[in-house]
Amino acid sequence: MTKYVIVGSGIIGLYTTFQLLEHHIAPHEITVIAEYMPGDESINYTSPYAGGNFSCITGDDPDTLEFDKYTYLNLHRIQKVLGKEAGLDRYPSVELWDRRPAPEKIESLSSYLDQYDVITEKDELDGAEFGIRFLSWNFNCPKFLANFQKYLEKQGVRFVKKRLSHIVQAYGPSTKTVINCSGIGARTLGGVEDKQVYPTRGQVVVIKAPHIMENKMRWGDDYATYIIKRPYSHDQLILGGFIQKDNWTGDTFKSETEDILNRTTTLLPKILLKNPGGDKVEDLEILRVAAGLRPSRHGGARIERESFDEGKVLIHNYGASGYGYQAGLGMAYKAVQLAVAKSKL
Numbered sequence: 001m002t003k004y005v006i007v008g009s010g011i012i013g014l015y016t017t018f019q020l021l022e023h024h025i026a027p028h029e030i031t032v033i034a035e036y037m038p039g040d041e042s043i044n045y046t047s048p049y050a051g052g053n054f055s056c057i058t059g060d061d062p063d064t065l066e067f068d069k070y071t072y073l074n075l076h077r078i079q080k081v082l083g084k085e086a087g088l089d090r091y092p093s094v095e096l097w098d099r100r101p102a103p104e105k106i107e108s109l110s111s112y113l114d115q116y117d118v119i120t121e122k123d124e125l126d127g128a129e130f131g132i133r134f135l136s137w138n139f140n141c142p143k144f145l146a147n148f149q150k151y152l153e154k155q156g157v158r159f160v161k162k163r164l165s166h167i168v169q170a171y172g173p174s175t176k177t178v179i180n181c182s183g184i185g186a187r188t189l190g191g192v193e194d195k196q197v198y199p200t201r202g203q204v205v206v207i208k209a210p211h212i213m214e215n216k217m218r219w220g221d222d223y224a225t226y227i228i229k230r231p232y233s234h235d236q237l238i239l240g241g242f243i244q245k246d247n248w249t250g251d252t253f254k255s256e257t258e259d260i261l262n263r264t265t266t267l268l269p270k271i272l273l274k275n276p277g278g279d280k281v282e283d284l285e286i287l288r289v290a291a292g293l294r295p296s297r298h299g300g301a302r303i304e305r306e307s308f309d310e311g312k313v314l315i316h317n318y319g320a321s322g323y324g325y326q327a328g329l330g331m332a333y334k335a336v337q338l339a340v341a342k343s344k345l
């Protein structure tokens with residue numbers, strides 16, 4: 001008998017389902033309904049296109065800092081039940097900022113990141129005002145999503161592939177709580193239609209680079225350059241990127257690919273070492289170029305509880321923008337706390 005329905009099978013829907021199980025909700029009482037499931041690809045399904053790792057991309061508001069911290073400190077629980085080869089592993093990271101980040105961000109990161117170290121060497125800083133090293137979490141996003149779904153199904157959670165035109169369609173006769181994890185879909189889903197939701201487009205280039213076993217990121221005022229090792233992927237390296245507000249296109253562009261390759265090989269020149277085709281950027285072995293839409297929201301992620309028709313409850317959990325993997329477990333924890341809070345709120 002379904003008591004809880006999760007709308008959405010992206011990383012936010014899956015983390016939220018996991019948190020329901022952690023809160024001792026019986027798996028057979030949970031159904032996930034989504035138009036797109038792990039293994040599908042669509043510009044309306046962001047999660048397969050993420051880099052993805054834990055980085056310092058997030059802002060410095062207290063909620064997001066907490067979501068990051070919770071996720072970073074609790075991902076090992078998911079790694080334990082899924083197994084490493086499910087697509088979640090750890091690699092060293094270097095992050096450089098053209099301008100020093102806010103003190104509250106540095107204070108928060110330094111309080112929990114494993115192997116945290118402030119970079120002082122001038123040549124490593126390369127003109128940046130601030131830089132750190134730490135041990136990150138890396139996701140093989142498509143593989144991780146598929147294995148996560150498989151794990152949840154094995155526990156007894158039901159997955160139903162269906163497009164909803166209105167949120168009321170998520171309620172069955174025995175459903176008491178719906179958790180809306182519809183990502184960019186929250187903008188158009190009837191009964192939600194949140195016009196604060198907007199896309200932030202990114203393009204990535206996937207290359208083969210077996211010798212790179214690390215991440216490196218550089219954050220500027222008007223650019224973001226990142227290199228992300230993809231675990232258990234036969235040596236894929238994700239190169240990015242772009243952060244383009246209000247750009248809805250899923251098309252990819254040669255000019256952006258060239259820009260990404262130039263920026264990333266400048267940031268980490270050893271990408272070009274052991275290049276099967278020689279040491280020229282144009283000889284890199286490109287496996288794929290892809291674009292995705294980060295589900296951003298003016299005012300930040302929406303994690304809220306609404307009372308909805310005859311004692312039924314609707315919880316929202318969307319707007320994870322560029323940080324669904326690295327902050328989403330914390331977002332899901334908050335959403336599930338709201339869901340199990342009975343009628344207190």
Ligand SMILES: Cc1cc2nc3c(=O)[nH]c(=O)nc-3n(C[C@H](O)[C@H](O)[C@H](O)COP(=O)(O)OP(=O)(O)OC[C@H]3O[C@@H](n4cnc5c(N)ncnc54)[C@H](O)[C@@H]3O)c2cc1C
Pocket residue numbers: 007008009010011012013033034035036037044045046047048049050051052053054055162163164165181182183184185186189201202203204240241291292293294295318319320321322323324325326327
């Ligand atoms: C290029 C790029 C790089 C990124 N890198 C990183 C990174 O390194 N680290 C990180 O943490 N994050 C990263 N992100 C961000 C991350 O991918 C997103 O935050 C995350 O995928 C959002 O997940 P979601 O579950 O909210 O949305 P989605 O993955 O889009 O899932 C939404 C779900 O809702 C369903 N849905 C929507 N509307 C309906 C409807 N009407 N009826 C039925 N189902 C519906 C969809 O079918 C889907 O299943 C990156 C994103 C991009 C584009």
